[in-house]
Amino acid sequence: MAVNFEIGRRNKSIQSLPQALLSLMGSNTKLTQGWIESVSNIINNLQSKQKVGYPILNEEIQEKMESICSGDGEIETSASKIEEELSSLNAHLNELMVLRRDALNEYLDLKGNIRVFCRIRPFLPQETFGFQKSIFDLDFSNVLLRVAETKCKKYNFDKVFHPNSTQEDVFSEIEPVIKSALDGYNVCIFAYGQTGTGKTYTMEGNSYNPGMVPRGIKSMFDQAEGRSCEFIFTFSMLEIYIGNLRDLLASGTKRSNFQKPPSLLIKTDSEGDIDIENLVAIQVNNFDQVKKLYDIGTRFRSTGSTMANSTSSRSHCLIRITLTSIGARERRREKNKVWMVDLGGSERLLKTQATGKRLEEGKAINLSLSALADVIDALQTRKAHVPFRNSKLTQVLRDSLGSDSKTLMLVHVSPNEDDLCETICTFGFAMRVRSIQFEKEEEPLEVRAKKEQSIAELQQKMNQLEKESQELHVKIKMLNGKLLELKGVEISDVESNISSSCDEAIGISQNLPKTSSRIPRQPSFMRPTVCSQRKTGISQQIALINRRKKPPVPRKKRPASVYAESIIYPVKDFTCKSDCDSECSISTSDYEVKQVIFLEEENTLRDSNIVEEKGIERWLNVQVAETSSIYNQWNKRVMSVPVWNNNDVNENSGDIIEKPSEKKDMDFQEEKFKQTINNKMCFEENYMETVFPQPINTKYDLGENSNLDSVTNMNATDICDEYQEAILSEERRDTKVEMKEINLENEIGKYKILRLFQTIWASAILGSGIRSVGIEHDFYTALIL
Ligand SMILES: Nc1ncnc2c1ncn2[C@@H]1O[C@H](COP(=O)(O)OP(=O)(O)OP(=O)(O)O)[C@@H](O)[C@H]1O
Numbered sequence: 030m031a032v033n034f035e036i037g038r039r040n041k042s043i044q045s046l047p048q049a050l051l052s053l054m055g056s057n058t059k060l061t062q063g064w065i066e067s068v069s070n071i072i073n074n075l076q077s078k079q080k081v082g083y084p085i086l087n088e089e090i091q092e093k094m095e096s097i098c099s100g101d102g103e104i105e106t107s108a109s110k111i112e113e114e115l116s117s118l119n120a121h122l123n124e125l126m127v128l129r130r131d132a133l134n135e136y137l138d139l140k141g142n143i144r145v146f147c148r149i150r151p152f153l154p155q156e157t158f159g160f161q162k163s164i165f166d167l168d169f170s171n172v173l174l175r176v177a178e179t180k181c182k183k184y185n186f187d188k189v190f191h192p193n194s195t196q197e198d199v200f201s202e203i204e205p206v207i208k209s210a211l212d213g214y215n216v217c218i219f220a221y222g223q224t225g226t227g228k229t230y231t232m233e234g235n236s237y238n239p240g241m242v243p244r245g246i247k248s249m250f251d252q253a254e255g256r257s258c259e260f261i262f263t264f265s266m267l268e269i270y271i272g273n274l275r276d277l278l279a280s281g282t283k284r285s286n287f288q289k290p291p292s293l294l295i296k297t298d299s300e301g302d303i304d305i306e307n308l309v310a311i312q313v314n315n316f317d318q319v320k321k322l323y324d325i326g327t328r329f330r331s332t333g334s335t336m337a338n339s340t341s342s343r344s345h346c347l348i349r350i351t352l353t354s355i356g357a358r359e360r361r362r363e364k365n366k367v368w369m370v371d372l373g374g375s376e377r378l379l380k381t382q383a384t385g386k387r388l389e390e391g392k393a394i395n396l397s398l399s400a401l402a403d404v405i406d407a408l409q410t411r412k413a414h415v416p417f418r419n420s421k422l423t424q425v426l427r428d429s430l431g432s433d434s435k436t437l438m439l440v441h442v443s444p445n446e447d448d449l450c451e452t453i454c455t456f457g458f459a460m461r462v463r464s465i466q467f468e469k470e471e472e473p474l475e476v477r478a479k480k481e482q483s484i485a486e487l488q489q490k491m492n493q494l495e496k497e498s499q500e501l502h503v504k505i506k507m508l509n510g511k512l513l514e515l516k517g518v519e520i521s522d523v524e525s526n527i528s529s530s531c532d533e534a535i536g537i538s539q540n541l542p543k544t545s546s547r548i549p550r551q552p553s554f555m556r557p558t559v560c561s562q563r564k565t566g567i568s569q570q571i572a573l574i575n576r577r578k579k580p581p582v583p584r585k586k587r588p589a590s591v592y593a594e595s596i597i598y599p600v601k602d603f604t605c606k607s608d609c610d611s612e613c614s615i616s617t618s619d620y621e622v623k624q625v626i627f628l629e630e631e632n633t634l635r636d637s638n639i640v641e642e643k644g645i646e647r648w649l650n651v652q653v654a655e656t657s658s659i660y661n662q663w664n665k666r667v668m669s670v671p672v673w674n675n676n677d678v679n680e681n682s683g684d685i686i687e688k689p690s691e692k693k694d695m696d697f698q699e700e701k702f703k704q705t706i707n708n709k710m711c712f713e714e715n716y717m718e719t720v721f722p723q724p725i726n727t728k729y730d731l732g733e734n735s736n737l738d739s740v741t742n743m744n745a746t747d748i749c750d751e752y753q754e755a756i757l758s759e760e761r762r763d764t765k766v767e768m769k770e771i772n773l774e775n776e777i778g779k780y781k782i783l784r785l786f787q788t789i790w791a792s793a794i795l796g797s798g799i800r801s802v803g804i805e806h807d808f809y810t811a812l813i814l
Pocket residue numbers: 149150151153192222223224225226227228229230231338340341342343372373374375441
């Protein structure tokens with residue numbers, strides 16, 4: 030190529046040689062050392078033959094050539110080698126992932142795409158008075174239900190979890206399905222059962238025994254780490270309450286002008302996927318963020334007290350995680366969903382003797398559960414028509430139920446003999462849902478054995494593939510690190526310093542891109558050398574920036590051992606109707622108080638700060654004592670929140686809120702409620718600050734992603750702001766209701782005193798009248814008495 034340059038004959042082309050070389054160097058990032066050396070030699074030769082006054086190479090090019098010859102080229106070469114190796118390793122990893130995905134899919138197909146598990150809860154402390162005998166005999170997959178003294182009924186499940194089974198045991202069966210969600214399959218996990226049988230326990234769990242939702246989501250994030258593709262996760266939470274869809278992350282916020290939010294609409298998008306209009310979907314980057322959002326959503330869930338469960342869920346609670354990964358070959362589809370559904374408790378209305386709102390809720394729950402069973406039955410038996418339209422629940426889940434999705438139904442029952450009828454109904458539902466598998470039970474033994482063997486082989490194959498993928502992943506990670514290291518020297522020298530920090534610190538590079546990732550990639554020899562940096566003065570600026578850089582200050586975190594727990598205080602019938610007309614977590618006959626709990630370790634930790642410890646504990650005691658006394662007496666709902674702020678602690682007494690001398694004192698009540706609201710805000714502020722300590726690190730811009738256009742994408746801070754306002758408005762409304770109640774109470778008092786005076790006055794008149802007509806004293810006394 031270079032041989033064609035004829036010196037002297039075509040001066041014009043010789044003059045443009047530097048530009049030609051520069052462009053060549055810039056356009057080809059994989060220049061070999063040999064190529065670079067030969068070009069340098071040619072140029073040197075040209076240089077020696079060049080007439081005076083026609084320099085072929087200007088100063089800049091000479092510098093670049095020097096740097097090439099002094100080893101920069103070596104770096105480029107090894108970098109390109111690593112890149113080549115990386116691309117082949119990535120291709121191999123993709124192949125392995127596709128193989129693993131297919132194996133997992135086959136494994137789940139063999140096990141059944143719609144599987145039904147049974148979980149029997151243990152006896153509760155209140156049920157163990159006297160001798161209680163379980164109504165079940167169990168084995169691995171069969172339940173023998175004693176329906177009479179001598180009669181048993183057998184039910185078959187994919188797996189039975191006995192009362193001593195742990196949350197880990199249950200999750201071990203769910204984990205493969207979570208894996209297939211990362212492979213791009215839609216997943217639905219349901220908790221079904223009579224009210225009070227442990228659905229919420231299984232799905233949500235508690236801080237000691239987290240349930241399937243926290244475990245599943247955590248596992249999703251962990252597994253995504255090990256994948257070669259990037260994922261975007263979004264979190265949504267809604268409930269279906271008497272046929273209405275309510276967004277639990279946007280309940281009663283300014284978005285809805287503090288009104289009860291309207292029911293969301295279900296739509297079908299252009300690709301035939303189900304879309305819930307205006308449902309808030311928040312991008313989440315780690316489990317902690319999901320946990321905080323989940324806690325917010327749970328606050329707004331409709332719960333109430335029934336005869337069977339004091340904190341009964343009166344709605345279906347649906348959690349949706351959407352996973353998006355663009356261009357990942359091993360995934361079934363770019364965007365898929367995982368639904369985790371805590372179904373409302375099925376109940377026999379005759380037994381619960383529900384009336385009014387509770388009856389309405391019960392009927393709505395039962396109808397939608399029946400519609401769900403119809404849909405799953407139709408899917409299992411491959412009926413031509415699947416009645417998705419019969420309920421909101423099945424409409425929402427339409428694209429996530431079916432042959433290309435994975436469905437798990439966790440059926441819950443109570444071991445108590447009193448619940449026998451409900452248990453039979455529950456098993457009836459379960460058998461409808463797993464009708465196909467039920468028939469498969471009749472398979473000949475050899476066929477079953479063969480199937481078991483295939484499952485075991487697939488399991489082994491998956492393990493092997495996973496191991497290989499892990500090894501490859503580690504290798505890729507290592508090579509990526511090496512590559513970055515090779516390029517990192519240059520990046521730290523030049524790129525990163527000319528980027529955003531440079532803009533702020535010096536103000537000379539406003540036209541440069543903001544972040545280094547947006548700087549077009551150039552070969553190292555196209556970037557300013559140390560020498561040219563000196564000339565332009567950038568090196569001093571870099572030094573200046575480096576001096577100004579401060580080490581990051583770690584953010585203060587709220588201790589994980591502090592959590593809020595709902596406590597329901599039952600009170601007498603309450604006739605005063607609330608202004609807020611909210612069914613969210615409030616039942617008209619029970620009042621839910623969120624109370625912050627400090628664990629044992631927390632107390633030990635706080636030993637060092639006696640003032641604070643005493644303050645908080647005293648405060649807690651005062652809160653519990655006051656809540657049960659005041660609020661039972663006056664039927665009030667108060668959100669108890671801690672003052673997690675040293676400024677609010679009275680250092681001498683350790684009290685946080687001054688105790689009233691007279692509880693009925695109106696001024697005190699007003700003051701206390703104002704204080705509660707302020708404290709609440711203070712707490713929420715601290716709380717929210719810990720929700721998302723760092724700005725969410727978006728891997729893709731959700732707004733630009735056409736796949737996600739349908740969801741309302743909010744950032745976490747928006748939600749938190751709205752949530753704070755919602756809390757404030759809720760408290761204001763509560764205060765208003767409470768003031769009304771206090772007035773009512775005073776009016777009743779005045780009325781009673783008036784009535785007493787009237788009675789005495791009437792008796793006196795009557796007495797004097799009787800005396801005046803001459804009736805004896807004894808008769809008069811008897812009459813008065
Ligand atoms: N496997 C279990 N181990 C220990 N306790 C359990 C278990 N399952 C349920 N419980 C306890 O039983 C009680 C009722 O459980 P839970 O509230 O989860 O029922 P539910 O089915 O969700 O009721 P509802 O439909 O009314 O909301 C709770 O106190 C819970 O802690």
